[in-house]
Amino acid sequence: MIQTAEMLKVFSRHRGDAIVVPGRGGRHWVNISTRPSRDLPLGDPAMGGHAMFAFGLALARPQDKVVLFDSEGDLLMSMGVLPTIAEHAPANFYHFLLDNECYATTGGQPVPNAKNVRYDQLARASGYQRSYAFSNLEEFTGAIGDIMSQPGPVFVALKVIPEVINEAIGRRPKWQTRTRVQAIQDLRKELGIGEVGA
Amino acid sequence: MAESQEGFLSPKTVLAEMKKNGVTHVLWLPDSETNWLYTLMKAEPSITLVAVSREGLAFSGAAGIAAGGGKPIILIQNTGMLESGDSLRGWALSLNIPVVMMVGYRGYTRHGVNTDSAADFTEPFLMAFGIKYYLVERDADSPRISVAFEEARKLGRPVAILVGDEYHGFN
Numbered sequence: 429m430i431q432t433a434e435m436l437k438v439f440s441r442h443r444g445d446a447i448v449v450p451g452r453g454g455r456h457w458v459n460i461s462t463r464p465s466r467d468l469p470l471g472d473p474a475m476g477g478h479a480m481f482a483f484g485l486a487l488a489r490p491q492d493k494v495v496l497f498d499s500e501g502d503l504l505m506s507m508g509v510l511p512t513i514a515e516h517a518p519a520n521f522y523h524f525l526l527d528n529e530c531y532a533t534t535g536g537q538p539v540p541n542a543k544n545v546r547y548d549q550l551a552r553a554s555g556y557q558r559s560y561a562f563s564n565l566e567e568f569t570g571a572i573g574d575i576m577s578q579p580g581p582v583f584v585a586l587k588v589i590p591e592v593i594n595e596a597i598g599r600r601p602k603w604q605t606r607t608r609v610q611a612i613q614d615l616r617k618e619l620g621i622g623e624v625g626a
Numbered sequence: 627m628a629e630s631q632e633g634f635l636s637p638k639t640v641l642a643e644m645k646k647n648g649v650t651h652v653l654w655l656p657d658s659e660t661n662w663l664y665t666l667m668k669a670e671p672s673i674t675l676v677a678v679s680r681e682g683l684a685f686s687g688a689a690g691i692a693a694g695g696g697k698p699i700i701l702i703q704n705t706g707m708l709e710s711g712d713s714l715r716g717w718a719l720s721l722n723i724p725v726v727m728m729v730g731y732r733g734y735t736r737h738g739v740n741t742d743s744a745a746d747f748t749e750p751f752l753m754a755f756g757i758k759y760y761l762v763e764r765d766a767d768s769p770r771i772s773v774a775f776e777e778a779r780k781l782g783r784p785v786a787i788l789v790g791d792e793y794h795g796f797n
Contacts, residue, residue, distance in 0.1 A: 468693070474716025477686030480678070481717065484690025484698070487651060487674065508679030512687075516676070609722055612693045621695040 429589045430565050432526060436460050436497075438569050439524075442576045446493035447615065449482040452526055452533075453497040455603035465618040470608050472533075476505030479523065483513045486521040486580075489619070493520050493576075500527040500547060501539050507550070514555025519579040523551070528590040536592035551583035563587035635764050635791040637662045640728075641670060643771040647726075650696040651676055653684035657703035657730040681706025682713035688725045689717040703730040704748040704788075714755060714784065724778040724785075726771070729759075731788040736763065752786055759786035 433456040440460050447466050450457035454469035461467050470481075482496035503509070503525060513521065529542035539545075548561040559582065560575065562568040568586065575582060593600060606614065616622065640663055644652070651674045652667055667675050678684050681702040688698040702710070707729050718725060733742025740746050752759045758777060760770040771787055778785040 470721075472716075473689075473720055474682075474686070474712045476682065477689075477713055477717050480683040480686040481690040481693075484651075484653075484676075484687040484692075484696075485694040486690075487676070488691045488694025488696035506680060506683055509683055512676065512678055512683070516674075608720065612721060615693065616695065619695065 429563060429587050430568065432456055432588045432591065433460070434565055435568060435586060435588070438565065439495075439572060442572050443495070444493065444576070446495045446522070446576075447485065447489065449478065449485070449494070449496045451478050451497040451502065452499040457497070458603055458605060464605075465614050468611050468615055469604060469606075470611065471604055473608060475502055478502050479506065479509045479513065482523070483509070483516075483518065483521060486518040487516065490518070490520055492619070493522060493580075494518075495522045496524060498523060498525045500525060500529070500545070501531050503547065504539055504545075510551055510554035510556070513581055514551075517555075517557070518581055521580040522576065522582055522584070523556075523580075524584045524586060526586055526588045528588045530590050530592070532590045532592045535594050536590055547585040548583060551585075556581050556583045559583040559585070561585040561587075633764060635762060635768070635789065637666050639765045639768045640771070641666045643768055644699060645670070645672060647772060647775040648697050649673060649699045651688075651691050651698045652701055653678055653687045653691075653698055654701035655679070655681050655684070655703070655706055657706075657732070663701070680709075682710040684727075685710055685713040685723075685725075686717040689721050689723045692723045692725060693721075698725055700725055700727040700784075702727065703744075704732050704751075705744045707786075708744065708747060708751055711751070711755070718784045719755065722782040724782050726774045726778050726787060727784055728771075728787045728789055731761075731790045734788070734790045736790065748788065757784055757786050759788055761788045761790050763790040 432453050436456050449468045478498050486494040525547050530536045530538050548559040551559045653676045684700045691698040733740045733745030774785040774787050
């Protein structure tokens with residue numbers, strides 16, 4: 429199993445100019461990223477939508493790499509997103525999945541069939557041309573440069589150590605430094621596009 | 627067709643409204659009210675058609691496209707909209723996404739006698755979410771589509787078009 433924060437530190441060396449949607453890795457990524465204006469740490473606007481959001485961003489910005497750190501609970505809720513992404517095969521889309529085998533933010537209850545789902549194979553069967561699975565940091569560290577240097581769409585399933593939260597929602601430390609709307613506005617400013625809908 | 631052109635909603639009219647308003651991406655799941663648009667949209671080079679397998683994905687996809695500078699439209703049936711409540715809340719309303727959603731009004735009749743409970747809940751659902759909506763049944767109603775785009779832009783939130791006309795054959 430991989431420590432999410434350590435994996436994100438390794439990834440950050442290969443990030444380049446990519447736009448990063450850190451998903452459930454956001455609370456670590458905000459402390460690691462050196463380019464916050466190209467990050468969209470949205471937290472959890474509504475579970476099940478992260479992959480489609482990041483894919484939509486990739487469709488709208490074909491000139492930019494878009495990296496998503498999805499989670500297995502989120503993907504399980506909307507597994508049908510995989511064929512949609514594969515159909516369009518965005519060459520700029522890099523889909524990483526943090527698989528901790530549980531719903532960590534609700535106390536660590538297992539996701540359905542937690543230990544037996546091969547997400548990399550689901551992605552491949554849905555039409556992703558490249559997919560990988562890693563359960564230790566050393567192998568990931570050796571492969572990430574090659575993964576990021578080739579065109580997408582690529583799917584990278586990562587077995588990560590659960591970081592279970594049992595604290596009541598109101599007492600959890602806030603890791604987000606900007607509102608979601610502000611993060612989107614900052615990204616659009618960085619990309620040289622105006623207000624949403626303008 | 628026996629009906630006059632003015633009596634129903636032409637897919638060409640709807641596509642023209644999309645193009646006039648600069649739509650770049652259509653997120654859709656086919657339904658019996660809007661399926662007549664498919665062939666035309668597929669042939670339109672300025673529009674990318676993104677088929678989803680569940681309607682809630684249309685809202686998160688639209689949010690990503692809008693965040694990246696594109697102009698999405700959502701094309702779904704009222705049944706799918708009803709199931710998409712949390713996606714609509716989290717990905718469109720809370721992110722201030724100015725998207726027009728064209729919603730097939732399954733079960734609606736202009737005579738006031740709905741034939742399906744999906745129609746009974748459609749307008750109460752939109753009102754509960756505070757979403758403005760316009761009914762479009764025929765070509766003469768089509769300017770309301772541009773009104774919806776303009777209101778979505780001004781308000782920074784979704785606006786709905788209820789499509790109250792089933793298809794009359796493909797194109």
